[in-house]
Amino acid sequence: MAQASQFTDFILVQLTAVPGATGAAAQAALATKFAHFCEQSSLPLSLHRVAWSAPMQTAYCYARLVNPGPLAADDLLAMTDWWAVEGSGFSHIRVSRLEQVFAAPGRSAGERAAFHYIVEMDPEAGWMPEISRWYDGEHMPGLAGVEGCILALRMLNHDHGPYSLACYDLVTDQALHLPAWLAVRGTTWSDITRPHFTNTIRTMFDTQA
Missing domain, CATH: 3.30.70.100 (Alpha-Beta Plaits)
Structure with a gap:
């Protein structure tokens, strides 16, 4: 993960469904779960888009920073930890800064x-x-x-x-x-x-x- 602060407009959370998990159930709950993530983040975020690829069993979830600006890589650690706990049914969690x-x-x-x-x-x-x-x-x-x-x-x-x-x-x-x-x-x-x-x-x- 890059260490320098980077100007950030969006946070992207990428998730892959756990093999053998109830994909439909995880998918159905994803938008609600991502909304909770935005609400509970220490950074003010607004939900922008939640997108799901059935063939890839992968989700791309975007949150817009209310106050865009420089973020350090360490600012993402708490977000990654949140999904590790709350992202039941998903794995390969990646949280990124988007400019x-x-x-x-x-x-x-x-x-x-x-x-x-x-x-x-x-x-x-x-x-x-x-x-x-x-x-x-x-x-x-x-x-x-x-x-x-x-x-x-x-x-x-x-x-x-x-x-x-x-x-x-x-x-x-x-x-x-x-x-x-x-x-x-x-x-x-x-x-x-x-x-x-x-x-x-x-x-x-x-x-x-």
């Missing part, structure tokens, strides 16, 4: 987010500046403009990589197959930058809260 670097309301802003799509990656050495320009100048604004996208958000994970986390709240998971979405993904600039992604993880989640 927001891009946000744009989508064309479908205001509608219910049924799905949460994430692209995580580490940039190839020396490519982060160009990838950031592409993400913030073309890719994420373009995807935000596609029907079915509610919010486009990109953050840097200062603790448990991959380093870049781009996420999209969606009305439907079929948004990824729309011609407008595919057109944004298929630009010349995309063809230049995407080969320099490493450790890439793409996951579609159902939203629980």
Whole structure:
């Protein structure tokens, strides 16, 4: 875990269901449990999103800091301990500091987010500046403009990589197959930058809260 203080906008809690546990029961209680976590935290937090991947048996739970600012790695220890005690049915607990670097309301802003799509990656050495320009100048604004996208958000994970986390709240998971979405993904600039992604993880989640 990184030791230096890092500017933090969100806390991300990643949880994996224990093999053999009652997955449905743990999943059903997760949003309520995460709300309790936010309420009991010594840092003022507000629940932002709880997302669940059934194929991966994994949850990504986001809390927004009421007062964003620098946090040290040690500030996460009590949060990790809380989940070790209260996270019945889950294991592989990871708590991370996220720094927001891009946000744009989508064309479908205001509608219910049924799905949460994430692209995580580490940039190839020396490519982060160009990838950031592409993400913030073309890719994420373009995807935000596609029907079915509610919010486009990109953050840097200062603790448990991959380093870049781009996420999209969606009305439907079929948004990824729309011609407008595919057109944004298929630009010349995309063809230049995407080969320099490493450790890439793409996951579609159902939203629980």
